[in-house]
Amino acid sequence: MKTATALLSLGLLAACSSPTDEQAAAQTTATDPAAPASPAATAAKSASANGVVEAVDTAAETITIAHGPVPELEWPAMTMTFQASDVDLTAIRQGDRVSFEFTSSGMDGTITAIARQ
Structure with a gap:
């Protein structure tokens, strides 16, 4: 009986001290850079930059640009x-x-406007 009571007490103590899902996610994200970021961290942000076109793939609708720093995104x-x-x-x-405007979500960018200089 004492063993059962002790185990029950330990189980309750462990349950009460477990982090919530939100706390666990925050801890995982803080320690694991590959973990998914919170929705606020991945919200799309607008920015602009200048650069040199490295490649254009009209079929895939992508463009590769060597761009300068983007202070708005700390890139x-x-x-x-x-x-x-x-x-x-x-x-x-x-x-x-080119000069271009884009939105970014994490490290994914989508060009919204582009012009040759």
């Missing part, structure tokens, strides 16, 4: 591929200097 200069399904890429060529 360093880098080369990345953006989705571009809502813009006309037919006049954009590899090597073109």
Whole structure:
């Protein structure tokens, strides 16, 4: 009987001290960069940048741009591929200097406007 009471007490104590799902997710995200971010952290943000076109794939509706830093998003200069399904890429060529506006969700970007410089 004492063993059953002790086990029940330990089980209740463990249940009361377990983090909530929200706390566990926050702890996992803080310690595991591959863990999914919270909805607020992945909300789409708008930004603009300048860069040089590395590749254009009109069939896949993507464009790869080596762009400068993006202070609004605290991004360093880098080369990345953006989705571009809502813009006309037919006049954009590899090597073109461009200015562009985009939305980002995490490290995924979608071009909303682009112009050759």
